[in-house]
Amino acid sequence: MTAxxxxxxxxxxxxxxxGTTMTLDDCIADAVDAGxxxxxxxxxxxxxxxxxxxxxxxxHWHGLMAKYKVEPIxxxxxxxxxxxxxxxxxxxxxxxxxxxxxxxxxxxGFKVIKPKLGVISDDLxxxxxxxxxxxxxxxxxxKYGLTISPEIHAPTPLKSKTVDDYLDLIxxxxxxxxxxxxxxxxxxxxxxxxxxxxxxADPILAINPRDLIPYLPxxxxxxxxxxxxxxxLTEGSIPYDxxxxxxxxxxxxxxxxSEYEGPRELYAGGDQIRRQFAMINRLSARG
Amino acid sequence: xLEPGVIQSRGFRNRSEGGRITGFQxxxxxxxxxxxxxxxxxxADVIVDGEKFDREKIRWTIGDRTLTLPELEAxxxxxxxxxxxxxxxxxxxxxxxVGMHDVSVSVALRASYFPPAFGPWITKAERxxxxxx
Numbered sequence: 001m002t003a004x005x006x007x008x009x010x011x012x013x014x015x016x017x018x019g020t021t022m023t024l025d026d027c028i029a030d031a032v033d034a035g036x037x038x039x040x041x042x043x044x045x046x047x048x049x050x051x052x053x054x055x056x057x058x059x060h061w062h063g064l065m066a067k068y069k070v071e072p073i074x075x076x077x078x079x080x081x082x083x084x085x086x087x088x089x090x091x092x093x094x095x096x097x098x099x100x101x102x103x104x105x106x107x108x109g110f111k112v113i114k115p116k117l118g119v120i121s122d123d124l125x126x127x128x129x130x131x132x133x134x135x136x137x138x139x140x141x142x143k144y145g146l147t148i149s150p151e152i153h154a155p156t157p158l159k160s161k162t163v164d165d166y167l168d169l170i171x172x173x174x175x176x177x178x179x180x181x182x183x184x185x186x187x188x189x190x191x192x193x194x195x196x197x198x199x200x201a202d203p204i205l206a207i208n209p210r211d212l213i214p215y216l217p218x219x220x221x222x223x224x225x226x227x228x229x230x231x232x233l234t235e236g237s238i239p240y241d242x243x244x245x246x247x248x249x250x251x252x253x254x255x256x257x258s259e260y261e262g263p264r265e266l267y268a269g270g271d272q273i274r275r276q277f278a279m280i281n282r283l284s285a286r287g
Numbered sequence: 288x289l290e291p292g293v294i295q296s297r298g299f300r301n302r303s304e305g306g307r308i309t310g311f312q313x314x315x316x317x318x319x320x321x322x323x324x325x326x327x328x329x330x331a332d333v334i335v336d337g338e339k340f341d342r343e344k345i346r347w348t349i350g351d352r353t354l355t356l357p358e359l360e361a362x363x364x365x366x367x368x369x370x371x372x373x374x375x376x377x378x379x380x381x382x383x384x385v386g387m388h389d390v391s392v393s394v395a396l397r398a399s400y401f402p403p404a405f406g407p408w409i410t411k412a413e414r415x416x417x418x419x420x
Contacts, residue, residue: 012320015320016291018369018370019288019289019316019369019370020288020289020290020291021288042320042321044321044322044323044369045320045321045322045369046369048368048370050322050366050368051366078321078399079399080323080324080327080397080399081399082327082397082398082399083324083326083327083363083399084326084363085326085329085360085397088399116399116400117399117400118399118400119399119400119401119402119403120403121402121403122402122404124400124402127399264291266291
């Protein structure tokens with residue numbers, strides 16, 4: 001069987017270089033040279049003048065997409081529930097932030113928006129306002145053809161209250177504009193990094209990548225998370241052989257958005273994306 | 288383009304007010320991977336050559352706004368963009384001496400997607416900086 005998925009890059013991967021050694025244009029040129037067909041950006045990082053970019057900036061963005069023959073795949077957005085010290089945001093305030101970024105996403109041509117939600121517990125249960133916020137945002141999502149997609153990321157497993165609640169929203173509303181963005185951190189089987197004392201690391205959930213298959217109708221995008229691909233084209237923490245095998249088997253035809261989260265050393269992002277793409281292409285060729 | 292570390296070489300200088308040196312300034316880029324609303328900040332503690340300067344007395348200049356800590360914490364409409372360093376103005380009568388200084392800046396901010404039990408997220412940056420004049 002052949003792989004049907006497409007490769008993309010989230011510009012998060014260039015965090016160490018963006019504004020240091022590379023402009024936005026440089027990051028996109030580099031990702032495309034590495035093989036990306038789609039680009040994910042962080043609204044608050046990569047849009048100059050956020051939340052109100054000039055028309056000239058928006059035109060420049062569309063020009064970049066055309067010049068490099070690449071498409072906008074996902075825009076990351078934040079609902080900062082702790083914006084005010086002492087109390088969390090209510091439904092309307094949260095909705096206002098989301099709607100503003102959705103309008104921006106539409107203006108820039110994105111089809112998926114990833115809202116990062118505030119949480120209320122150690123196991124990252126989203127602030128309960130999320131449900132009404134999403135329900136009230138759905139008519140706008142439909143109007144724009146924009147799929148709202150919160151991320152499922154370690155330590156949240158597939159079998160969790162959070163995922164059940166998201167699926168319940170989809171079932172009860174019948175919407176096709178609310179899905180999940182799956183981060184491959186949930187497939188991590190070992191700690192591939194040498195951690196500094198006190199350094200945070202995603203916990204090991206060791207979910208079998210095949211367990212994702214039944215959820216795929218409700219998945220808009222997959223973050224191909226990684227911390228480092230070695231010279232032998234293996235990733236130290238995530239068994240990409242099994243991930244790619246499962247995605248080929250189920251015919252996943254969406255994007256893998258490459259997200260390098262290793263040390264922010266200068267020039268690491270571009271090098272690591274190429275290593276990861278080489279790894280994925282080699283694994284895909286095995287079929 | 289900015290330097291890779293949080294603490295920038297550019298902008299490190301003594302500050303004069305009314306003909307006398309009342310303090311010094313350090314210019315920092317965000318330690319975060321995104322721009323934020325200023326109200327998510329809970330200030331920054333600065334240490335120079337072992338002398339600690341508490342966040343309560345440090346003013347932040349973001350764009351054309353200069354804010355005390357309480358003003359910063361209320362600034363839900365002020366953005367600290369990813370690519371635009373902020374200037375910290377630290378009171379110290381007489382300022383710092385010309386030459387090399389060990390500078391440390393700890394920025395505290397709230398990340399709404401971390402467990403609330405974590406409290407504010409604090410990142411500490413350290414480097415040597417040259418004060419020129």
